[in-house]
Amino acid sequence: MSESNLEKSIFGDMANLEKSLTEDHSGDKARAMIDYFKVVAEASDQRVGVTEDPNDRKLIQELAQGFRASQRIIAHVWETAHGTVLVH
Structure with a gap:
């Protein structure tokens, strides 16, 4: 997939979300x-503790951070669209 097509795909996915x-x-x-x-971030956190390879550990930590960022983004988009706080 070309960079242009990838970019279009990402923006399309974001618009659908x-x-x-x-x-x-x-x-x-x-x-x-x-x-x-939240579940996949917690599972990632648990995996960090049993992974010996430092490169794998770093990747798993970055994935967990990405999952937590996704939680914040979803809440922010919903709250912005609806003008109220999303109660979890």
């Missing part, structure tokens, strides 16, 4: 996504 969260008036979808990213 924003649309989905905007249409999620109850917040149920947003909470489900946030819960999913």
Whole structure:
């Protein structure tokens, strides 16, 4: 996939995510996504403790940080779209 196509794909995915969260008036979808990213972040944290290779440990830590960032992004997009705080 070319860089241009990759960029279009990413922006398309982000637009679909924003649309989905905007249409999620109850917040149920947003909470489900946030819960999913919480579970995988916690699983990643547990994996760091048993991984011996420092490069693997660093990658897993970065993934966990990315999962936590995803939680914050989803909450922010939902809250911005709905003008209220998403209660988890």
